[in-house]
Amino acid sequence: MTRSIDYGNLMHRAMRGLIQTVLEDVAQNGLPEPHHFFITFDSQHPGVEMADWLKARYPEEMTIVIQHWYENLTVTDEGFSITLNFGNSPEPLYIPFDAVQTFVDPSVEFGLRFETQDYEDDEEEEEDAEEAAPAAEEKPRTPGEVVSLDKFRKP
Template sequence: MARNIDYGNLMHQAMRGLIRTVLKDVQAQGLPGAHHFFITFDTTHPDVRIADWLAERYPHEMTVVMQHWYENLEVGDDGFSVTLNFGDSPEPIYIPYDAIKTFVDPSVEFGLRFEAAEDDDEDDEPTPPKDSSPDQDATDETAETPRRADADVVSLDSFRK
């Protein structure tokens, strides 16, 4: 029986480890300079913990921003929790690393995108964006993000100026 090295899974584990390391540093030292994060995650993941009203508003995925205002960042081996401000309503959330779809720090043009295995079996047509314009705070934003059915490639070009 032939054995294959699962490079895709190994790459995702390494990239999630990078996110954990970055968040642990932010937990200990705070966000340096202009650094901030856009984190898109799967709200249907069984270990995600968000308020019911957020789950109803974002039934598939949500993007959060860690920038000026966040509290109680706790970084663990499997995920992290943080309290963010959603339209003047502080809400604690828990995001497992394997629920993360994208992690972007636009201040340094850095981004990671994770593709789920089931995405490879679907059409190559991207899902059109939904007509939703959430209330956005100056520091923390949320948005429904269209799903992309691209190859398992990390590209920084879309974040360059």
């Protein structure tokens, strides 16, 4: 086996570090307007802590919004805990950074998407997938239709 640099996982670690830094700043200084966050996470990920009724409602993934009302935002190296309001019922959540699938701040058109969730077995899974995957069949190319823009021009 040859040694290689795993840029994908290095980038994911760096991006999760960015989320950690942003959330630490918000925990210390509050959320400046107009910023707000949409965070989608894997609700089945080990370490996610949430009410049973929320897990039943969101069995695979959940998106939370951090904007107007939130409490007890605490950030660690592994993840963050926060209390959010669900139908006038405050619910505490704990979300490991490894469970985060997307982090978006639409107020500044910033977003991160994580394509893989497993760090420990990535290399082994890639090798297994290469062995198990049949060679991809190339799809035949169909000619494109040429559209004249003249019919859309105003006289």
